[in-house]
Amino acid sequence: MKPIKRDLIKPFGALALGVLTLAAMAQTHAANILWVSDNGTTNTFSGPGDYPDGGWIRLLQSAGHNVNRYNGPDSQNTRLTAAELAAINTNDLIILGRAMNSAAFQNPQVIDWNVNITKPVLTINAYLVRASRLGWCTGSTMIDDTPTRVTAVDLNDPATAYIFSDVAMEGNTTALPYDEAIYRNTSQILEGPVTGGRILATANFIDLGGTPRQNIPIIMEWPAGTRVRGGADVLGSYRMYFAGSSREPAGGNILQHCVENLTPTGEAMFLRAVEIALNSGVAPFDPTWPVGFKTQPQSVTVVENSLVTFSCVVTGAFPRTLQWQRKDPGGDWTDIPGATSATYVMPSVTPADDGAQFRLFAQNNINSLFSEVATLTVLRDTT
Structure with missing residues (x-):
């Protein structure tokens, strides 16, 4: 179910937002x-x-x-x-x-x-x-x-x-x-x-x-x-x-x-x-529905000291486990401590973050998978 765009939508600030939209789990009645x-x-x-x-x-x-x-x-x-x-x-x-x-x-x-x-x-x-x-x-x-x-x-x-x-x-x-x-x-x-x-x-x-x-x-x-x-x-x-x-x-x-x-x-x-x-209180919900990605996270380019948010809309049967991972140039994938929700926020990126890659691991009782990789590019502030 995709909400329509309306005339009165307020922006939520100048965020660099990597949005991941996942498939709906049931057809609309x-x-x-x-x-x-x-x-x-x-x-x-x-x-x-x-x-x-x-x-x-x-x-x-x-x-x-x-x-x-x-x-x-x-x-x-x-x-x-x-x-x-x-x-x-x-x-x-x-x-x-x-x-x-x-x-x-x-x-x-x-x-x-x-x-x-x-x-x-x-x-x-x-x-x-x-x-x-x-x-x-x-x-x-x-x-x-x-x-x-x-x-x-x-x-x-x-x-x-x-x-x-x-x-x-x-x-x-x-x-x-x-x-x-x-x-x-x-x-x-x-x-x-x-x-x-x-x-x-x-x-x-x-x-x-x-x-x-x-x-x-x-x-x-x-x-x-x-x-x-x-x-x-x-x-x-x-x-x-x-x-x-x-x-x-x-x-x-x-x-x-x-x-x-x-x-x-x-x-x-x-x-x-x-x-x-x-449905009189009953969810049109399949407890055997696996997690899955309809679209993938987008790479983001920002100026240093900017706030960056990667956000995922995760569907699939509960309970679900989520874990954001990061890979720096020349390094291996590692879990980001505390990044266990659908949104990962970097309050202020620095040149040291340039080239870092991010992906989300999602798992439920049916399956597990990784999203595709999003790359963060950080430009130096020359002003």
Whole structure:
């Protein structure tokens, strides 16, 4: 699954980046997905349309999915009709967007979203999973993040491993942030899931107010049958939360300013999470999948004192062993101490590094192999 390029992608600095992209481990399941937001006509099903939150739909379409819209009743006191529920449940997956007023997701309408929708539901909206709305989490404390890397809770878990399998990692944390700084950034919820749910990924960041935050849940899931909303509702099917989308600026409009804000790292993770949700929490993952290289590391030429990063996106069944190796001119290949993640950073290269070669060793229970060799050329700074 290759994320599309978007208009709002922020660069991550002037790094000399050798990127190694590895093959995806499963084919995308092209699905019928219903995108729910307040864009469009109230109480109406429609095509994708052209709205500010359309970046999410285009991302899903880029993965081969067929996406339509639904704008539900504005009042929490208005229940979904039998016809509306039937139409919603014809889809393979329902995604609750960020561009909507969460007030409608209270009693009694909330019963329909929790109980009477029997197809998998994924939401990117932290405001919806609050205890005071859908009730999937134990609290309702909202914070806004700054662009953050994401940490997998357990890469030996197949679903978690699948979500992270197509992005560059440093240990169990993404090498790059998953979201971008747009308006008030991504809204996050402080509290975790109710009993029966579980956290797949977390993040540490300094929130928009300047407070350091630790282990904030970024991806969570709840199986069908989980009791939510203080035990009042029993989930009619699988549910997932993947924190995403910008928050509108002060005085802004959710319909205009709640837009797709994922980096390429976040987009790759999101599309994988969609596949997990489509399978009701089961990863389309082959435990016998070997490690393999689709492309190879690129040689890099930089001026002395520059930072150089070699980064690999490693796929294949977990557990995996990674080890960067270096060979100086006239020397032998040796392991680089501590370079055991998918990314190897040289903070400041010198002329002594000129001509050094680098490769990555990858191994799982199925096979092992080396990447091709990347050569580092260091030019003297004559300024």
